[in-house]
Amino acid sequence: MTDTAGRSAAAASDRAYRRMVDDIESRIAAGDLRPGDRLPSERELVEHYGIARSSVREALRVLESLELVRSAPRDPRGPLVLPITSAPIRRSLGLLTASRTIVLPELVQLRMVIDASTNLIAARRRTPAHLVALERNMARMRGLLHRSYAEFSLADLEFHEIIADAAGHELVRLYGEAVREAVLDLIQRTILDADDQEAHKLRSIRHHSAVFDAISDGDGPAASRLARESLYQYYADHVDPEDREIMAELVRECGGRVDG
Amino acid sequence: MTDTAGRSAAAASDRAYRRMVDDIESRIAAGDLRPGDRLPSERELVEHYGIARSSVREALRVLESLELVRSAPRDPRGPLVLPITSAPIRRSLGLLTASRTIVLPELVQLRMVIDASTNLIAARRRTPAHLVALERNMARMRGLLHRSYAEFSLADLEFHEIIADAAGHELVRLYGEAVREAVLDLIQRTILDADDQEAHKLRSIRHHSAVFDAISDGDGPAASRLARESLYQYYADHVDPEDREIMAELVRECGGRVDG
DNA sequence: GTCGGGTGCTGGTCTGACCAGCGAGCGGCT
DNA sequence: AGCCGCTCGCTGGTCAGACCAGCACCCGAC
Numbered sequence: 001m002t003d004t005a006g007r008s009a010a011a012a013s014d015r016a017y018r019r020m021v022d023d024i025e026s027r028i029a030a031g032d033l034r035p036g037d038r039l040p041s042e043r044e045l046v047e048h049y050g051i052a053r054s055s056v057r058e059a060l061r062v063l064e065s066l067e068l069v070r071s072a073p074r075d076p077r078g079p080l081v082l083p084i085t086s087a088p089i090r091r092s093l094g095l096l097t098a099s100r101t102i103v104l105p106e107l108v109q110l111r112m113v114i115d116a117s118t119n120l121i122a123a124r125r126r127t128p129a130h131l132v133a134l135e136r137n138m139a140r141m142r143g144l145l146h147r148s149y150a151e152f153s154l155a156d157l158e159f160h161e162i163i164a165d166a167a168g169h170e171l172v173r174l175y176g177e178a179v180r181e182a183v184l185d186l187i188q189r190t191i192l193d194a195d196d197q198e199a200h201k202l203r204s205i206r207h208h209s210a211v212f213d214a215i216s217d218g219d220g221p222a223a224s225r226l227a228r229e230s231l232y233q234y235y236a237d238h239v240d241p242e243d244r245e246i247m248a249e250l251v252r253e254c255g256g257r258v259d260g
Numbered sequence: 261m262t263d264t265a266g267r268s269a270a271a272a273s274d275r276a277y278r279r280m281v282d283d284i285e286s287r288i289a290a291g292d293l294r295p296g297d298r299l300p301s302e303r304e305l306v307e308h309y310g311i312a313r314s315s316v317r318e319a320l321r322v323l324e325s326l327e328l329v330r331s332a333p334r335d336p337r338g339p340l341v342l343p344i345t346s347a348p349i350r351r352s353l354g355l356l357t358a359s360r361t362i363v364l365p366e367l368v369q370l371r372m373v374i375d376a377s378t379n380l381i382a383a384r385r386r387t388p389a390h391l392v393a394l395e396r397n398m399a400r401m402r403g404l405l406h407r408s409y410a411e412f413s414l415a416d417l418e419f420h421e422i423i424a425d426a427a428g429h430e431l432v433r434l435y436g437e438a439v440r441e442a443v444l445d446l447i448q449r450t451i452l453d454a455d456d457q458e459a460h461k462l463r464s465i466r467h468h469s470a471v472f473d474a475i476s477d478g479d480g481p482a483a484s485r486l487a488r489e490s491l492y493q494y495y496a497d498h499v500d501p502e503d504r505e506i507m508a509e510l511v512r513e514c515g516g517r518v519d520g
Numbered sequence: 521g522t523c524g525g526g527t528g529c530t531g532g533t534c535t536g537a538c539c540a541g542c543g544a545g546c547g548g549c550t
Numbered sequence: 551a552g553c554c555g556c557t558c559g560c561t562g563g564t565c566a567g568a569c570c571a572g573c574a575c576c577c578g579a580c
Contacts (some may be wrong), residue, residue, distance in 0.1 A: 015563075015564095016563080016564065017321065017563095021325075025355070028359065029358035029359050030358075030359075031359060031360070041529085041531085042531065043529095043530085051565085052564060052566070053567095054314050054317070054563095054564070054566090055563090055564065057314070057318060057531090057532085058317060058318055060531095061277065061318040061319075061321055061322050062321050062322060062324075062325040064322075065281075065322040065326060066325060066355075068355075071530095071531065071532095072530090072531080073530070073531045073532065073573095074529085074530045074531060074532095074573050074574095075530065075531075075573090076529060076530055076573080076574075078530085079531095084355060084356055084361050088348065088352045089349050089352045089353070091326075092326070092346075092348045092349045092352070093349065095285070095288070095289055095326075095328075095344060096344055096430075096431070096434075098289035099288065099290075099291060099344055100291070101344050101430060102430055102431045106429055106430060106431040107431060109377065109381075109429070109432070110374075110377075110431050110432055110435065112377075113373045113374065113376070114370075114373065116373070117369065117370075117373045117510065120506075120509060120510065120513065121369075121506055124505075124509075169366055169369070170356075170361060170362055170366060171356070171362045171366040171367060171370050172369070172370055174356075175435065220513075221509070221512075224513060246381055249481070250377065250380065252481075253380065253481055253484060253514045253515075254513045254514055255513075255515070275532075275533095276532080276533070276534095277532095301560085301562085302561080302562065303561085303562095311534090312533060312534045313534085313535085314532095314533070314534070314535090315532090317562090317563085331561095331562065331563095332561090332562080333540085333541080333542095333561070333562045333563065334540075334542055334543095334560085334561045334562060334563095335542090335561065335562075336542080336543080336560060336561055338561090339562095
């Protein structure tokens with residue numbers, strides 16, 4: 001009886017757990033299930049889908065790995081439907097960089113164009129509140145100048161997050177987060193020279209200040225150019241000539257200057 | 261006995277299946293496990309990790325959803341380690357667009373900068389073979405002019421894939437694929453007017469021809485500009501004025517013109 | 521009225537079973 | 551001796567049932 005059900009289900013729609021994953025996934029995509037909603041408990045899902053609890057659990061593990069839901073032990077309300085975030089994208093990207101499928105020049109080049117357009121858009125859309133947040137972040141970074149590079153980098157990332165927030169551009173934000181995070185990962189694993197780090201920090205602070213001015217003035221093109229120029233300055237020495245020339249072209253493309 | 265082991269394991273590293281997922285994941289990231297390698301069979305993994313088969317299976321389902329491994333029924337060689345691809349990123353992005361978390365203007369704006377830089381890089385790196393492939397694709401698209409829009413779009417996508425290939429930039433290729441695919445999804449669901457479609461097709465062909473010339477000449481900036489200009493032409497009418505102005509700025513940023 | 525314990529729910533884990541299907545090895549038949 | 555066919559053992563897929571820890575509720579005792 002149950003066997004027959006299992007067989008035919010497998011035949012009809014591949015794996016048993018797949019049926020449930022696909023169903024939940026499409027219901028989330030369709031907006032039928034919204035963040036904050038609750039799925040039925042595992043034992044209720046067993047009844048609903050007519051599959052065994054182990055299959056339900058496999059489905060839940062998959063949905064969890066996609067960051068679509070989260071189960072909490074002993075929560076009578078059932079698995080929670082999560083807001084869709086960049087987390088799975090960042091995770092995949094992290095794997096790509098960790099496995100050296102993606103290397104520094106590619107990351108930096110992509111970051112040049114993404115950061116640039118983020119700045120461009122943020123210059124149009126930023127509110128006074130964003131400017132305040134940026135100023136506060138800059139003050140914080142000045143205070144962290146002599147702390148660890150990791151700590152400083154975190155604040156650096158935050159600066160860009162605020163800009164991404166100001167741009168109000170969800171997709172660019174997600175991609176930007178992922179790329180910046182990956183760049184940082186790679187840099188921290190490869191560039192360790194203490195003097196370099198100090199120079200990086202100082203340049204970061206100067207750069208952020210310039211970007212702030214441009215965004216504050218509503219000068220998008222300038223903010224965009226600054227992003228490309230400074231990324232060139234930071235990383236040009238760490239890539240081979242071929243990639244360096246591409247980076248230079250990306251700078252020139254928007255009217256920027258490459259002075260080494 | 262086994263209970264104690266299970267408990268302590270859970271306490272030591274959260275979920276039992278997590279231990280296995282993290283281990284396999286890091287071994288793939290480290291290059292310890294390479295594409296084409298085989299994992300031990302489920303029952304061997306049970307012994308190796310000291311967890312129950314159900315937990316092993318949960319771990320395998322997660323690893324499968326990340327496209328890191330694939331299990332085949334009745335395969336005595338065990339789960340296959342896959343090459344790392346963009347598939348999970350595209351899947352996540354597809355969900356973001358399907359759930360309307362990401363909307364057309366954002367996609368198009370991101371595509372403008374990604375396609376542009378792809379073209380820029382491809383103009384430097386393309387080989388004669390790429391040019392041949394592009395010409396062949398253009399011929400095919402001319403032949404598809406009066407076929408379905410879906411069919412035409414597929415060839416359109418292929419044109420960009422060839423360019424991404426020529427750019428030899430894996431990350432840009434992945435992101436570009438994901439974004440272009442998502443744009444197409446959205447467009448096919450929203451823009452249905454037959455005359456529009458015909459106009460789109462003709463413009464696509466003209467545009468591809470111009471891009472081909474630029475890439476063939478090695479004129480990266482021109483190829484980049486063309487990408488932004490044509491995306492503006494295609495989609496400017498389908499977004500609100502605010503987003504249209506941002507698109508216009510993205511075009512002007514690289515010296516392009518907005519006349520449409 | 522308050523406090524205590526039972527009771528029932530949750531998710532997390534384990535065990536043991538069965539199925540279909542493939543392949544290897546062994547036995548019987550020619 | 552050589553070939554054919556069956557059986558057995560392996561695989562992954564699925565299911566059923568059990569136990570645990572911990573939380574929350576309810577009900578009864580004080």
